[in-house]
Amino acid sequence: MPGVNSILDIGKLALFASQSAIEVTGNNISNVNTPGYSRQRVNLEESISIDYAPGQLGTGVKATEVFRYFDEFVEEQFTVKVADRNRWDALWQNLRSVDGLFNESSSRGISSAMDQFWNDWQDLTSPGVSTAKREALLGNTRTLLNAIHSTQADMARMQSQMNGFIEQEVEEVNGLLHDIAEINRQINSHDIPGQNNANALLDRRTVLVRELAQRMDIDTIDNGSGNFTVLTKAGQTLVDGQETFEIKFEGPSSTKDLTAGSNFAGDVYFDGSDDFEYTVEVVQDGSVTSNAGGGAALFRVSLDGGRTWMTDEDGNEKHFSARPEGEKVSIGDLKIWFGSETDSGGVATGTLRQGDTFTIVPKEGLYWYETTSSRVNITPQIYSNGADDTRRLTGGSLTGYFHFRDYNVGRYQDRLDAFAKSLAWEVNRLHSQGTGEQKYSDLTGTYAVDSTSAPLGSNSSGLAFADKLQAGNLQIYVYDAASGQMVSNGSLDFGGGANFDPEVHSLDDVVNAINTKFAGTLTAEVASGRLRIKSNDPNNEFAFGTDTSGLLAGLGVNTFFQGSDASSLELNANVVQDPDFIATSHVNGAGETNHGDNTTAKAIAELKDRKVTLSTAREGATSQTLSGYFNNIVGTVGADTAAAEYNYKFHNTLAQNLEDRQEEVSGVNLDEEMGNLIKFQHSYTAAAKLISTADKMLQTVMSLKN
Amino acid sequence: MQSRIRDNMHRQAGALKVLFGLLEEEFACLTGRDPQAVTGIELSVQELLRQVAMERVALRKLVVATVPGAQNMADFVATLPQEDRGEFERLLREADEREQACAVQAEKNAQLAYALVEQSRGMLDFMHRQIQPKDTTTYGRSGRYAQHHPQAALLRGRL
Numbered sequence A: 001m002p003g004v005n006s007i008l009d010i011g012k013l014a015l016f017a018s019q020s021a022i023e024v025t026g027n028n029i030s031n032v033n034t035p036g037y038s039r040q041r042v043n044l045e046e047s048i049s050i051d052y053a054p055g056q057l058g059t060g061v062k063a064t065e066v067f068r069y070f071d072e073f074v075e076e077q078f079t080v081k082v083a084d085r086n087r088w089d090a091l092w093q094n095l096r097s098v099d100g101l102f103n104e105s106s107s108r109g110i111s112s113a114m115d116q117f118w119n120d121w122q123d124l125t126s127p128g129v130s131t132a133k134r135e136a137l138l139g140n141t142r143t144l145l146n147a148i149h150s151t152q153a154d155m156a157r158m159q160s161q162m163n164g165f166i167e168q169e170v171e172e173v174n175g176l177l178h179d180i181a182e183i184n185r186q187i188n189s190h191d192i193p194g195q196n197n198a199n200a201l202l203d204r205r206t207v208l209v210r211e212l213a214q215r216m217d218i219d220t221i222d223n224g225s226g227n228f229t230v231l232t233k234a235g236q237t238l239v240d241g242q243e244t245f246e247i248k249f250e251g252p253s254s255t256k257d258l259t260a261g262s263n264f265a266g267d268v269y270f271d272g273s274d275d276f277e278y279t280v281e282v283v284q285d286g287s288v289t290s291n292a293g294g295g296a297a298l299f300r301v302s303l304d305g306g307r308t309w310m311t312d313e314d315g316n317e318k319h320f321s322a323r324p325e326g327e328k329v330s331i332g333d334l335k336i337w338f339g340s341e342t343d344s345g346g347v348a349t350g351t352l353r354q355g356d357t358f359t360i361v362p363k364e365g366l367y368w369y370e371t372t373s374s375r376v377n378i379t380p381q382i383y384s385n386g387a388d389d390t391r392r393l394t395g396g397s398l399t400g401y402f403h404f405r406d407y408n409v410g411r412y413q414d415r416l417d418a419f420a421k422s423l424a425w426e427v428n429r430l431h432s433q434g435t436g437e438q439k440y441s442d443l444t445g446t447y448a449v450d451s452t453s454a455p456l457g458s459n460s461s462g463l464a465f466a467d468k469l470q471a472g473n474l475q476i477y478v479y480d481a482a483s484g485q486m487v488s489n490g491s492l493d494f495g496g497g498a499n500f501d502p503e504v505h506s507l508d509d510v511v512n513a514i515n516t517k518f519a520g521t522l523t524a525e526v527a528s529g530r531l532r533i534k535s536n537d538p539n540n541e542f543a544f545g546t547d548t549s550g551l552l553a554g555l556g557v558n559t560f561f562q563g564s565d566a567s568s569l570e571l572n573a574n575v576v577q578d579p580d581f582i583a584t585s586h587v588n589g590a591g592e593t594n595h596g597d598n599t600t601a602k603a604i605a606e607l608k609d610r611k612v613t614l615s616t617a618r619e620g621a622t623s624q625t626l627s628g629y630f631n632n633i634v635g636t637v638g639a640d641t642a643a644a645e646y647n648y649k650f651h652n653t654l655a656q657n658l659e660d661r662q663e664e665v666s667g668v669n670l671d672e673e674m675g676n677l678i679k680f681q682h683s684y685t686a687a688a689k690l691i692s693t694a695d696k697m698l699q700t701v702m703s704l705k706n
Numbered sequence B: 001m002q003s004r005i006r007d008n009m010h011r012q013a014g015a016l017k018v019l020f021g022l023l024e025e026e027f028a029c030l031t032g033r034d035p036q037a038v039t040g041i042e043l044s045v046q047e048l049l050r051q052v053a054m055e056r057v058a059l060r061k062l063v064v065a066t067v068p069g070a071q072n073m074a075d076f077v078a079t080l081p082q083e084d085r086g087e088f089e090r091l092l093r094e095a096d097e098r099e100q101a102c103a104v105q106a107e108k109n110a111q112l113a114y115a116l117v118e119q120s121r122g123m124l125d126f127m128h129r130q131i132q133p134k135d136t137t138t139y140g141r142s143g144r145y146a147q148h149h150p151q152a153a154l155l156r157g158r159l
Helices: A004-030 A072-108 A110-124 A130-190 A199-215 A396-431 A507-517 A551-555 A573-577 A599-609 A626-666 A670-703 B002-031 B035-066 B073-078 B082-131
Strands: A040-046 A061-068 A218-222 A228-232 A237-240 A246-250 A253-257 A267-271 A278-284 A298-302 A329-331 A334-339 A357-361 A365-369 A375-377 A442-444 A474-480 A486-491 A522-527 A530-535 A540-547 A612-616 A620-624
Touching: A004 A040, A004 A061, A004 A670, A061 A199, A072 A130, A072 A199, A072 A218, A072 A396, A072 A626, A072 B082, A110 A130, A110 A599, A110 A626, A130 A199, A130 A228, A130 A237, A130 A246, A130 A396, A199 A218, A199 A228, A199 A396, A253 A267, A267 A357, A278 A334, A396 A551, A396 A599, A396 A612, A396 A626, A507 A522, A507 A530, A507 A551, A530 A540, A540 A551, A599 A626, A612 A626, A620 A626, A626 B002, A626 B082, B002 B035, B002 B082, B035 B073, B073 B082
Parallel strands: none
Antiparallel strands: A040 A061, A218 A228, A228 A237, A246 A365, A253 A357, A267 A334, A278 A298, A278 A357, A329 A334, A365 A375, A442 A530, A474 A486, A474 A540, A522 A530, A612 A620
8 A cells, every 4th residue: 555655665676676777787897898798787667556546656666687688690690600700710721831831832842843853854865974964863853852742741740730620629619518508507597587587697608609609510599598409500419408419530430321122241441541531332233252254343432422423534434343352442542342341351241232332431530429329420521513511510610620631631632642643654654665874684663563463454453553554565675784785675475475454464464474575584573562573694684665555664663763642752762772774765676775865864854845644533634734733733722722811801701790780789888887877876866865755754754643 | 106005004004903902902991891981992993993994995096096997905016016015915914914803802892792781681681570570461351350370280160
């Protein structure tokens, strides 16, 4: 019932309300510089009114809740943009280092060393003292090889650095997921929407979600209080209320996905490592067999999740036979075979059916675990057309690190490997058909095979240049060391005068062909998978002539280089030990070695301007000069870096724009808070005055009895 | 006449260099979220483009006056003695490279400006959706209160 007492109540409520408002304003002012703090306000509501004469009389004010100013919609967009921004930021920051590496290489490293390499061969074509020129060639080739090795090693170091970054980020992500779940639990304990809002906890959760979004692309579903879900953009749940799921950074592995009718009882196995995932899909029914005649299942391989399939140099889709461990198939950087489900060397039974698919991840990847036994590969992946695989992570610094490691540096490494491989092959192809100042009495090739009985041109031979071999033959000449007179010569005989066929003949066949043709003069044998040829008579020596098959270069016999990629490419030990083995001349039609003709040196020097075939497993074949190809790598790195920089600036601007908008809503404005402070102080003073007025009124009433 | 053509090309090359600088500055203003500055730069860009266009019209007239029937600078350069061609070819190449750089930068600026507009529009659309009545057919065309079945229903009417 209204009266003087109710005025006291009204004053008391007003006093409390103003006090709360001053407290909240004070909290806003004190948190003006706190990251992630959203300004708060007290929601003031008019208290109930009582029907009375002369009419309804109010009963004061109610401070119903303390709420925070926060725009959920802007925040949702902001987390998306932050993920994009950090992806490009991580990529750009790291690509700058690679760009520096290649720019340096183009001016002082590989490019200039290669120019010098061609010049040295050119020098060897002119008459003069050749020993000094040979030494100069070896010295400058070492410089070129060092430049290639150091570039490759620097890139490998950067990849390994990325693994460290990823590992750290994954640990932080899992920590953040647990923190968010814990805050959800606390919010559930404290939050009563519209009455007791857990503003500080909500702010803290927002900060954690932002931190998570910097590392990976996420979606959130907020159903109020602690009923808050975080998912990857691809849909994997990370936090569901108080429950968390883990992501893990794990080593190489393979998975199989058999068709409904398949009775295949086995698994795929691999050797080696690569930056790309291999999708193996069976295209023709069959078994796993070493029978070269047929019956083996055929499969194709994709390096971009099944979007495009590997092709040969003519652009035709490559098909491989399913082989057991003894005949591993070389594909890209891996050797692949099929074994039993438990033993890589075991026998795989059953039949592979068309559509059976195996996925090989020959590198450390990122996996999402729903339960302890189920895992989903969420390693970021880019298709060959440059589009993201949206079933995987596509944002955040984790994606940037993975793309840098696999798509960017992985591609550059593949191209540098292709460059080194092509340099070795093209030079060796010419060099192996030439002669130096000296001939050989005992020579071992540098390229080994895995299987001495497998056809040299097949994927199972293990030969680095298996795909380069052609049907044809080669000439060997044997001389008397003292007189220089030719003792014997001829091409190899693969049975009835047949030529070498890479699809049929193995290393054992090559050994037999040499032993048959040069019986009593030369002896060929297999030494640790390599071809060894030696003269039977210590007074004889031998040299090589025209080779239409590529066998000499393929087996590393009489070559200038050994090794087949950027990290293994070296000078052949023979030419290093004795520069006289550098082949500058050739054996003419009469079997004479003319040391002054320099035909081979000329041919190698002319390689500088000749287009050659270079190919990578992912990008296929291209025909360019070696210098042009290397300059293209430098150009690609520059373009990728510029694109990453632009994308970072682009997404950063949009993210900043959204952050500004959120700040406009939830940021603390000190001027506004000061105004509010004065306003609420006056309210407080007035409420106090109201109480003292009511008190005086009571005094007046009390004094009436006197 | 030849020197006037050369001067004109030098002016164009200079203008394109300035244009590229302005476009880069515009990009910096966009990334710095300073729309007022963007407006000022855009006015300068437009004025510079107008001047470049005028220079080009003048150049065409000079070229036609020098080599009647010439379609472009290449036709003019072809009539020069070999020793004089080098400078013109260099100027043409420079102008072309700068023009391409300007085009790329302008495209970047346009993409960023468009993305910012799209972002604002997205938020505006969201706000519109929030303030619009969810149910837009509360009253039917006949003025009767419409019956709604917000959930999917296989059967209608009384059972």
